[in-house]
Amino acid sequence: MDTQQQAVDSRNPLKCTRCEHVWPRRDLDKLPLRCPECNSPYWDKPRKKEFIYLAVNEAKTEMKIGVTNNLSQRQCHYNGEGTGFKITLNVEGNRQLEKDLCARFAHLLIRGNEWFTYSEDIANYLVSIGAKPRVFTSGAGLARLRWAKATPEDRKRNCDHMARVAKEREQFADIAPDILRLQAQGMTLANIAKQIGCRTGTVCRKLKQYHAAQSSH
Ligand SMILES: [Zn+2]
Numbered sequence: 001m002d003t004q005q006q007a008v009d010s011r012n013p014l015k016c017t018r019c020e021h022v023w024p025r026r027d028l029d030k031l032p033l034r035c036p037e038c039n040s041p042y043w044d045k046p047r048k049k050e051f052i053y054l055a056v057n058e059a060k061t062e063m064k065i066g067v068t069n070n071l072s073q074r075q076c077h078y079n080g081e082g083t084g085f086k087i088t089l090n091v092e093g094n095r096q097l098e099k100d101l102c103a104r105f106a107h108l109l110i111r112g113n114e115w116f117t118y119s120e121d122i123a124n125y126l127v128s129i130g131a132k133p134r135v136f137t138s139g140a141g142l143a144r145l146r147w148a149k150a151t152p153e154d155r156k157r158n159c160d161h162m163a164r165v166a167k168e169r170e171q172f173a174d175i176a177p178d179i180l181r182l183q184a185q186g187m188t189l190a191n192i193a194k195q196i197g198c199r200t201g202t203v204c205r206k207l208k209q210y211h212a213a214q215s216s217h
Helices: 003-008 071-081 095-104 120-128 139-149 152-171 176-184 189-196 200-215
Strands: 051-056 062-068 086-092 109-111 115-117
Touching: 051 071, 051 095, 051 120, 062 071, 062 095, 062 120, 071 086, 071 200, 086 120, 095 120, 152 200, 176 189, 176 200, 189 200
Parallel strands: none
Antiparallel strands: 051 062, 051 086, 062 115, 109 115
16 A cells, blocks of 8 residues: 555554654644654655665675665766775665665674675575676766767767866876875765865776776786
């Protein structure tokens, strides 16, 4: 039964789609604005599909279990951090499932709540609950697709953007040490970009280049 049907039937309590809190309906004329438990104004809106994912680093020494509603964006985030983490498996699931998984493999934790030592057990278990491998289109492939669908205005904007990127490449040639220093202080990449005065993309690219250079030594 969906939330709206549920709400119309006064005998049924209301249920928050965010925190799953259930409470009795008082006013039959209108729905409450917020969930009394988590205070969310979206308590009666369906949640966006979420995915549990497993990311593995290039050296196959670490794994991360995470949750996101945008797998491509999350992968881009890892690319930008230059840590070499790749999302290898994903399955539809929410934060509760993430918590359960993290508790199940707590003996393999290496740091935080969701960074684990590399273990086939984690991957096998995810597959056993229906996780599938995810193949990402390469950056170049995505760019070609986008270009094919772009309007003339989009293309003009893109050219301006590329000119700015090229200019930044020269202007901020050697900022990797600054980025690493600020990152060590716990600043986010977006804030580092703000501080340096360049785009976040430039910060991401510099970091990636720096880490690539380090690992090739
Ligand atoms: Zn709630």
